[in-house]
Amino acid sequence: MHRIPLRLMRYPVLATPQSRKAALSLLSPEPAKPMAINIDRTAKQLVLTVQDYSLFVSNAVANLFRPPRYWPEFLVQSDIIGVGSTSIVLLSGFFTGGVLALQSAATLSAFGATAITGRFVSLTMIRELGPVLTGVMVSGRNASSMASELGSMVVTEQIDAMRALGVDPMRKLVTPRLFACISMLFFLTIVADAFGILGGGIVTIFMNNQNGTQYFSTAWEALRYPDIIQGLVKPLFSGFIIASIGCFYGMRTTGGTEGVGRSTIQAVVTASVLIIFVDFLLTQVLLTLFT
Amino acid sequence: MNEPPVFAQSAQDPAPATEATPVVAFRNVSIAFDGPPVLQDVSFSVAPGETRILLGPAGVGKSVLLKLVNGLLRPDQGSIELFGQDISQMPEAKLFPLRTRTGMVFQEGALFDSLTVRDNVAYQLIGERVPYDEIDSRVREALRFVQLEQTFDLYPGSLSGGMKRRVAIARALIHQPELLLYDSPTGGLDPITSTTIVELIVKERDVYRTPSLLVTHRLQDAFTMCTHRFDTEQNRMVPLPTGDTDPNTTFLMLEEGRLIFDGSLHDILHTDNKFVREFLE
Numbered sequence: 001m002h003r004i005p006l007r008l009m010r011y012p013v014l015a016t017p018q019s020r021k022a023a024l025s026l027l028s029p030e031p032a033k034p035m036a037i038n039i040d041r042t043a044k045q046l047v048l049t050v051q052d053y054s055l056f057v058s059n060a061v062a063n064l065f066r067p068p069r070y071w072p073e074f075l076v077q078s079d080i081i082g083v084g085s086t087s088i089v090l091l092s093g094f095f096t097g098g099v100l101a102l103q104s105a106a107t108l109s110a111f112g113a114t115a116i117t118g119r120f121v122s123l124t125m126i127r128e129l130g131p132v133l134t135g136v137m138v139s140g141r142n143a144s145s146m147a148s149e150l151g152s153m154v155v156t157e158q159i160d161a162m163r164a165l166g167v168d169p170m171r172k173l174v175t176p177r178l179f180a181c182i183s184m185l186f187f188l189t190i191v192a193d194a195f196g197i198l199g200g201g202i203v204t205i206f207m208n209n210q211n212g213t214q215y216f217s218t219a220w221e222a223l224r225y226p227d228i229i230q231g232l233v234k235p236l237f238s239g240f241i242i243a244s245i246g247c248f249y250g251m252r253t254t255g256g257t258e259g260v261g262r263s264t265i266q267a268v269v270t271a272s273v274l275i276i277f278v279d280f281l282l283t284q285v286l287l288t289l290f291t
Numbered sequence: 292m293n294e295p296p297v298f299a300q301s302a303q304d305p306a307p308a309t310e311a312t313p314v315v316a317f318r319n320v321s322i323a324f325d326g327p328p329v330l331q332d333v334s335f336s337v338a339p340g341e342t343r344i345l346l347g348p349a350g351v352g353k354s355v356l357l358k359l360v361n362g363l364l365r366p367d368q369g370s371i372e373l374f375g376q377d378i379s380q381m382p383e384a385k386l387f388p389l390r391t392r393t394g395m396v397f398q399e400g401a402l403f404d405s406l407t408v409r410d411n412v413a414y415q416l417i418g419e420r421v422p423y424d425e426i427d428s429r430v431r432e433a434l435r436f437v438q439l440e441q442t443f444d445l446y447p448g449s450l451s452g453g454m455k456r457r458v459a460i461a462r463a464l465i466h467q468p469e470l471l472l473y474d475s476p477t478g479g480l481d482p483i484t485s486t487t488i489v490e491l492i493v494k495e496r497d498v499y500r501t502p503s504l505l506v507t508h509r510l511q512d513a514f515t516m517c518t519h520r521f522d523t524e525q526n527r528m529v530p531l532p533t534g535d536t537d538p539n540t541t542f543l544m545l546e547e548g549r550l551i552f553d554g555s556l557h558d559i560l561h562t563d564n565k566f567v568r569e570f571l572e
Contacts, residue, residue: 168384
């Protein structure tokens, strides 16, 4: 049986690419054809990355249930992620709601159903667009900042210095970011939903020249608890994806400043795609549950 | 070629402490990443009160060896004892308390650039919830030791390379460590700043007698440490009488991952090892 080096297993977060390659070479000692080698290695690299990520997030989550806990860092990160992202979430929500109202009114008027514009906007924002847009916007802002901040700390040996000073970087840096991101995304999604409906309302009243009371009353009356639950469960997953992916790519950065750039790109791309993919899965599951 | 000077151990200093239980003990340690081993079958020890200078050209595995000492890296083979405990298989969580008993100075200082000098130096004390007043007084004391008290409220970004190293030394010293690890503390610095750093290391060695392991490829720094002592009355480093050396400052040398030399300044200057002689020349 091939053995992955103990060093790699015990501290997967900081395992170097060299040790990862060593582990891969242990997994594939037999020579193979060039093309097969590429497919083989890519597949194993993927499995190894998923394994590292799983260990990384399980460690980060477990840290919440054992001391020491760094509450001041949690508050600082909540401020950076929550308060810092409010403006972009607010604006993107507002204009998305406005666009929805414009587009839906144009389509609904063909059926003489412009009266349900409010219902259409509120359901779309709360169930789908609010959570996804907030996730993607916060991912662009915070997954990148987490990856670049932690990546810079890795390449300048600040993470090693922290460990040498007897402080666990997973507890001090990763766990507070993870839980701050989850909790803040929940509230940011509510802000995006609210401003989306407001944006739709303003477009409906001032551009489509429709009745505002009708818009807001249909928007309110159409909502059911399952819709709200759907909309508020998704950001919990998005927040988890943003912080865990951002920190994961940041902590495994190698290759100096160029490596920091690479980690940042990987973090944003992976987090954004995963948010949409997980949203798809969650929608399917939640629709099944609430139907 | 000139004959190397004959060095004797300084009569002013106590006898070498090599008989006592070692603070650090490497036994047949090997580590590899991708490709050939970085370190192979390395064995040595650091005794209480002893300063060991690890020499070798760039890329020979010196920094890797230093990171193995406090468990920042794990060996593939062999055992490493730190303060009498085997750390080669020790879980990361158990290593943190042990690491707080060591101080490490990184190659580029590795200061936290989002924190002030005060918060950098006090990093461990803040984590231990030491009262603010005590933190401030201890930080000022540590900064006074490295003659940088005026940088208390500055951020690392506004410090020069040499100042960053000195702050890093203050950070390593504030917790009164039982072992100091220096990773190329003078690397990339001008000669005057290098001498200031070496003076601080000699001061730490002679005033507090903390055992240490110093990595460098600069022979002049290593020899200065061996041939000088810190005079507390004059508050500066002074040369030992001609021919004397510090008995507790000894040398290790690496070549392609293997430890090829372990001995005193006298030994290294009179060794027959071809690589050592080439390195010295």
